[in-house]
Structure formats: C-alpha cells, structure tokens
Amino acid sequence: xxxxxxxxxxxxxxxxETVTLSCTYDTSESDYYLFWYKQPPSRQMILVIRQEAYxxxxxxxxxxxxxxxxxxxxxxxxxxxSQLGDAAMYFCAYLWGAQxxxxxxxxxxxxxx
Amino acid sequence: GAGVSQSPRYKxxxxxxxxxxxxxxxxxxxxxxxxxQALGQGxxxxxxxxxxxxxxxxxxxxxxxxxxxxxxxxxxxxxxxxQQEDSAVYLCASSSTxxxxxxxxxxxxLLVL
Numbered sequence: 001x002x003x004x005x006x007x008x009x010x011x012x013x014x015x016x017e018t019v020t021l022s023c024t025y026d027t028s029e030s031d032y033y034l035f036w037y038k039q040p041p042s043r044q045m046i047l048v049i050r051q052e053a054y055x056x057x058x059x060x061x062x063x064x065x066x067x068x069x070x071x072x073x074x075x076x077x078x079x080x081x082s083q084l085g086d087a088a089m090y091f092c093a094y095l096w097g098a099q100x101x102x103x104x105x106x107x108x109x110x111x112x113x
Numbered sequence: 114g115a116g117v118s119q120s121p122r123y124k125x126x127x128x129x130x131x132x133x134x135x136x137x138x139x140x141x142x143x144x145x146x147x148x149x150q151a152l153g154q155g156x157x158x159x160x161x162x163x164x165x166x167x168x169x170x171x172x173x174x175x176x177x178x179x180x181x182x183x184x185x186x187x188x189x190x191x192x193x194x195x196q197q198e199d200s201a202v203y204l205c206a207s208s209s210t211x212x213x214x215x216x217x218x219x220x221x222x223l224l225v226l
Contacts, residue, residue, distance in 0.1 A: 004155075035214070043202060045156070045217035091155050099169060100146070101206075101215060103155030 002027050002096045006104035013082045014112050021077045021107050023092030033095040036077045040088040087111045117218035119205050125224045126195045134190045134221045138207030145188050146215060147180055148204040156204055162188060195225045
C-alpha cells in the first residue's frame with residue numbers, strides 16, 4: 001500500500017523568513033499526482049500546490065514551491081516570505097489509483113511575528 | 114456552486130443513535146469522496162462515487178457505515194448505531210474527474226457521547 005510520511009510534526013519560522021516542510025512517499029506506480037493541502041483551525045482543507053509526476057519541472061504557486069525528487073520519492077514544500085496567515089496544519093498527499101488521496105500525518109506550522 | 118458544502122457542521126449524538134451527514138459537491142463535479150479525520154491525524158479515505166455509482170467503499174470501517182449519491186450530485190453518509198470511536202471530522206471532497214484536484218468542504222464534526 002502507498003504510504004506518505006511527514007517526519008516533522010511541528011515547525012516554526014519567523015515572519016518573512018523561508019521554511020521547508022518535508023514529505024516522502026512510497027509507491028510502485030510510475031505516473032501519479034502529489035499535493036500539499038493546508039488546514040487552518042477552521043478545518044477547511046485548502047489546496048496549496050499540485051505536482052504531476054511525469055512533469056520534471058517543480059510546481060510553483062506564488063510564494064509556495066516544491067522540490068520534487070522522483071527517484072528519491074521526496075516532495076518538500078518551500079514557503080517563502082512567510083506570513084501570519086500561513087499558520088496551519090500542512091498535509092502532503094498522494095493520489096492513489098487515480099482516485100483516493102493518501103495523506104501524511106501533517107506538520108503544524110507556526111509563524112512567529 | 115461556489116464550493117463544497119456540508120451539513121450539519123457539528124453533530125452530537127448519543128451512542129446507539131443513527132446520524133446522516135450531507136455533502137453538496139461543486140456543481141458539475143463527477144467524482145465525490147468521503148474521508149474521516151480523527152483528532153490530530155491526517156484524513157483517511159472512506160468511499161468514492163463517480164456520478165451515482167459507488168466505485169470504491171474499501172475504507173468504510175464497518176457495515177454500520179453507508180453512503181449514497183442517488184442522483185449523482187448530493188451525497189449522504191449514514192452511520193447507524195453510532196459508537197464513541199466514530200467521533201471524528203467527516204470531510205467531503207469533489208473533483209471534475211477522478212484524476213483532478215479534489216476540493217474539500219468544511220467538514221462535519223461528529224461527537225458521540
């Protein structure tokens with residue numbers, strides 16, 4: 001079965017600094033999709049960024065970018081110029097069987113003013 | 114619609130009661146998913162619909178859990194004879210196709226006393 005591992009239960013960063021959240025996954029598939037979702041205290045799961053495994057170029061969305069290392073099965077999220085509104089739980093997820101998402105345990109990100 | 118909606122947002126049930134949780138997906142979205150999120154954990158897959166067909170129910174924890182989507186739009190997750198271990202947040206997500214990004218609703222927090 002596919003598994004997703006987030007080894008950092010908690011991270012903190014100073015406002016305006018850069019932080020990187022780690023994620024590794026295990027799969028035997030060659031084509032798949034990876035996601036980072038953000039879940040603030042309101043519980044709404046919000047898409048941050050999406051990566052398609054067949055694309056070698058790392059996805060970028062404004063201040064959010066990923067470092068996708070397919071051979072190493074690593075998918076880290078970099079947040080630049082951290083803002084107070086970035087504080088949330090961040091979940092890495094793998095789309096398995098082209099239908100169900102498998103989530104990691106999450107990383108709680110705190111932004112220090 | 115503007116987004117995925119779920120109702121009720123909060124539900125308190127006495128052990129042994131039946132509950133019904135509703136999900137309204139984004140208009141036109143073919144695929145609908147239910148996930149269960151225990152406190153401090155990542156969401157776990159319960160079941161998946163493509164239109165009105167339930168294509169995967171491998172994540173339903175017991176035969177007390179039942180989901181339906183009779184007209185291919187609104188879905189209901191029903192839990193019969195609720196137990197304390199059913200206490201969790203139940204998230205609904207929809208996507209335009211099965212490989213596209215899943216967009217989540219705000220969730221229903223169920224507390225079984």
